[in-house]
Amino acid sequence: MPRRILYLMLLAVLWPSAYADTMLHAHSAWVREAPPGASVLAAYLTIENQGDKTETLVGVSSSDFAGGEIHVTKIENGTASMTHLTGMTIPAHGRQVLAPGGTHLMLMRPRRTLHAGDNVNLRLRFKSGKTLSIPAAVMRTESAPDHQH
Amino acid sequence: MNQRQFSLSVLLAVILLFMVTAFFLPKPALDKTGMTLISRNQEIGKFELRDQHQQVFDPARLRGKWSLLFFGYTHCPDICPTAMATLKQVHARMGLNNRNTQYVFVSLDPERDTPAILEKYTGYFDPEFIGVSGGHGELGKLTKSLGVYYQRGASAGGSGGYAVDHSAAIFLIDPQARLHALFSAPQDAERMAQQLRSLENS
Numbered sequence: 589m590p591r592r593i594l595y596l597m598l599l600a601v602l603w604p605s606a607y608a609d610t611m612l613h614a615h616s617a618w619v620r621e622a623p624p625g626a627s628v629l630a631a632y633l634t635i636e637n638q639g640d641k642t643e644t645l646v647g648v649s650s651s652d653f654a655g656g657e658i659h660v661t662k663i664e665n666g667t668a669s670m671t672h673l674t675g676m677t678i679p680a681h682g683r684q685v686l687a688p689g690g691t692h693l694m695l696m697r698p699r700r701t702l703h704a705g706d707n708v709n710l711r712l713r714f715k716s717g718k719t720l721s722i723p724a725a726v727m728r729t730e731s732a733p734d735h736q737h
Numbered sequence: 738m739n740q741r742q743f744s745l746s747v748l749l750a751v752i753l754l755f756m757v758t759a760f761f762l763p764k765p766a767l768d769k770t771g772m773t774l775i776s777r778n779q780e781i782g783k784f785e786l787r788d789q790h791q792q793v794f795d796p797a798r799l800r801g802k803w804s805l806l807f808f809g810y811t812h813c814p815d816i817c818p819t820a821m822a823t824l825k826q827v828h829a830r831m832g833l834n835n836r837n838t839q840y841v842f843v844s845l846d847p848e849r850d851t852p853a854i855l856e857k858y859t860g861y862f863d864p865e866f867i868g869v870s871g872g873h874g875e876l877g878k879l880t881k882s883l884g885v886y887y888q889r890g891a892s893a894g895g896s897g898g899y900a901v902d903h904s905a906a907i908f909l910i911d912p913q914a915r916l917h918a919l920f921s922a923p924q925d926a927e928r929m930a931q932q933l934r935s936l937e938n939s
Contacts, residue, residue, distance in 0.1 A: 620814070620818060622814070622818065622861075623811070623818075623857055623858045623860075623861035623862070624857050624861060625854065625857050626811065626814075626858075627812060628812055628813075628814040629814055630814035630815045630818075659814075659815070661815045661816050663816075663905045663922055666886075666904055666905060666906055666921065666922075667886050667902055667903065667904055667905065668816045668902065668903055668904070668905040668922065669900065669902040670813070670815065670816075670900040670902075688815060688816075688819045689815065689816060689819060689922070689923055692814065692815050694814055694815075695814075728822070729818060729819060729822035730822055730825075730826060
């Protein structure tokens with residue numbers, strides 16, 4: 589009898605893993621407020637992969653922008669360069685933190701002027717076919733969550 | 738092991754951990770704040786750019802004031818606004834020193850960054866900031882004399898148009914229009930303001 593209860597408890601614990609969506613999360617998303625007339629804005633966020641398989645982010649879109657891409661800023665020998673990435677992997681049981689000065693989502697051609705305090709919706713597409721839809725707050729650099737100063 | 742011995746060993750372990758941590762932590766007093774002193778004796782060579790009001794910006798505009806120069810382009814969504822926001826914070830921390838300090842954004846992308854766009858861009862960060870650009874010949878004279886590297890279209894791709902590779906540092910020019918120092922990325926506004934105040938007041 590106690591063994592049966594144990595099996596039931598084990599099942600209860602493992603049950604949520606049958607739903608893949610609960611294994612992939614994105615949070616702390618924000619879009620940097622840009623000067624008026626800017627045609628490109630950067631978005632930053634954290635993606636957590638609690639699943640057993642590597643996930644690869646392959647696309648980003650938003651109803652507030654005409655386009656979106658994954659870009660990475662690299663500083664080598666004092667020179668900054670920006671490269672377009674076709675995918676960004678999030679290891680199994682790992683996370684990727686996108687912050688200023690590194691990998692970012694480049695949102696292009698805003699459909700409206702965005703000010704600090706506004707919210708936009710980001711839709712993330714993964715190679716596995718999964719999608720995540722998350723809200724992102726428009727913020728100034730100095731009030732962003734990952735700004736250390 | 739009785740309870741007293743156990744508590745003692747836990748205490749010792751905690752003390753040891755603190756000592757090891759303190760040993761490996763960076764020492765703030767020895768921190769060089771990311772500033773590299775250059776103190777060149779020679780004035781920057783001739784160049785002629787235009788500011789956001791279409792006024793001439795040449796070596797004469799650098800004389801009589803300390804100048805902080807950042808080289809970038811407005812279609813740069815990550816590193817450029819980060820550096821500009823840092824300059825905005827430096828400006829806010831400099832107080833009275835701002836009377837003899839100017840903040841200049843040099844666009845390396847004159848094809849897209851017209852004076853009107855530069856006015857909006859620099860004005861967004863601070864109305865006192867200056868935005869300048871010009872032909873690549875004139876830009877080259879300034880960048881070469883400072884050792885600033887830039888190259889259009891060397892990276893990015895995708896549908897976001899071309900990118901411009903550029904130096905990530907902020908350059909400090911002294912009131913005799915000579916390169917004095919550079920601040921490597923990522924810059925820290927508080928430490929930059931401290932360094933600048935002590936330089937300018939000495």
